[in-house]
Amino acid sequence: MAGLDRFSLNQETIRQWSLPELADGCVAAGVRHVGLWRAPVQEYGVERAAKLMRSAGLSVSSLCRGGFLTAAAPAERAAALDDNRAALDEAAALGTGTLVLVCGGLPEGDRDPAGARERIADAVAELLPHAEERGVRMAVEPLHPMFASDRCVVSTLGQALGIAERFPAERVGVVVDTYHLWWDDTVPALIDRAGAAGRIAAFQLADWITPLPEGVLLGRGQLGDGCVDLRGFRERVDAAGYRGPVEVEIFNPALWSRDGAEVLAETRERYRRLVL
Structure with a gap:
């Protein structure tokens, strides 16, 4: 794959679309890949969603999300493992080889991020x-450190690789997400390390905008609206050997309030101009 053929639309970028609207909109725009999320897929029906994607000729670049594997209490841990097994089943049914793991924050009263990361590794095993x-x-996804307490104690690509490298590369990789990693000057060398070992399982794009909006989880910027060197990331990931889809994953209520086809056209044009 090359150029615009690698573009993948993560469905959260145009959350206002139903799954059939997503399929129709992507086909109309010539988009070949989509990233899906479990909740809307479950609501629509996993097998039904898989059939919809196949009928539209769309490949599912990733399913989000598994993870939340930091619980120490036995019952909570067992429930999390069962949920992740179900997520793996759903990914297989959708025909994607990549389940993104948002690994989980600190349990209430816990002040040991390193210990929580060990529990993640144990759960992956x-x-x-x-x-x-x-x-x-x-695919272990590092999130920006501001999410460490409640969403993901894996805050750096180095920490993600520290978990993934304990396991076969074809079964555990990492996610390179520009929104979460743009600030870290160790990332170029870590991308090289991940690529050399075949560990880059997914590559996602969003921009970092300031001032941060209320509710930073929904504060990802449209491509080109912030300070991230998007093309530089793409070039580095390419040089590391990654040849898969490039997902645009933007959580932004301003985009969700607009016409979906307009947002997709704008996003594709910015991808062409700023990423390729």
Whole structure:
């Protein structure tokens, strides 16, 4: 794949579209890849969603999300493992080889991020046989440090690789997401390291805008609206050997309030101009 053929639309970028609208809109725009999220897929029906994507000729670049694997209490841990096994089943049914893991924050009262990361690694080890059976790779996604307490104690690409590298590369990789990693000057060398070992499972784009809006989770910027060197990231990831889809994943209420086809056309044009 090359050029615009690699463009993948993560469905959260145009959250206002239903799954059928997503399929129709992508076909009309010539988009070949989509990233899906579990909640809307479950609401629509997993098998029904898989059939819809196949009928539209769309490949599913990733499914988000598994993870939240930091619980220490046995019952909570067991429930999280069961949910991740279900997520692996859903990914396989949708025909994607990539399940993105948002690994989880600190449990209430916990002040040990390193210990929480060890519990994540232990959980990935337990999930590995199921991932192998389903032919799905788990992709550990580092999130910006501002999310460490409640969403993800894996804050750097180095920490993500520290977990992934304990397991076979074809089953556990990492996500390179510009929104979460743009600030870290160790990232270029870590992308090289991940690429050399075949660990880059997904590459996602969003921009960083300031001042941060209320509710930073929904504060990702449209491509070109912030300070991230998007082309520089793409060139580095390409040089590291990644040849897969490039997902645009933007959580932004301003985009969700607009016409979906207009947002997709704008996003594709910015991708062409700022990323390629």
